Amino acid sequence: MEKEPKIKPIIERMKLVSDARSITHLCSIWGINRSTYENWQRQDKVPYARLIEFSQRFGVTIPYLLGEDDQEAKELVKYEDLTESQMLNTIGISFSKLPQEKKQRALRQILSIIETQ
Numbered sequence: 473m474e475k476e477p478k479i480k481p482i483i484e485r486m487k488l489v490s491d492a493r494s495i496t497h498l499c500s501i502w503g504i505n506r507s508t509y510e511n512w513q514r515q516d517k518v519p520y521a522r523l524i525e526f527s528q529r530f531g532v533t534i535p536y537l538l539g540e541d542d543q544e545a546k547e548l549v550k551y552e553d554l555t556e557s558q559m560l561n562t563i564g565i566s567f568s569k570l571p572q573e574k575k576q577r578a579l580r581q582i583l584s585i586i587e588t589q
Contacts, residue, residue, distance in 0.1 A: 479516050482523075485537050489530045502526070 483498070492498035499509050502522065512518055527534050 479513060479518060481539055482518055482537055485532075485539075486526060489532050489537075490526075 490501050523534050
């Protein structure tokens with residue numbers, strides 16, 4: 473009996489949240505081609521940067537996409553695939569979308585963390 477892919481519940485949640493009618497439609501929403509998606513399927517993992525982008529775009533949490541407290545789903549994420557540059561870029565994109573007041577609050581919080589270390 474073939475084991476069900478671990479990525480399937482994550483993809484189903486993404487389709488639900490984005491109202492994607494098909495995998496092809498979901499790939500279009502993601503801005504990836506079908507072969508990239510198929511590669512993720514073969515690896516049975518979704519790149520963490522894509523989860524971040526998706527969660528921000530659709531206003532859902534990453535724990536939701538991963539199945540809340542489902543430890544097995546959390547292991548699907550490829551944290552090691554994020555380079556420092558990608559991580560900073562993801563943070564920068566998120567930051568740039570914030571209203572000025574929230575940017576200032578976030579910067580104060582970051583400075584507070586840095587000062588306590």
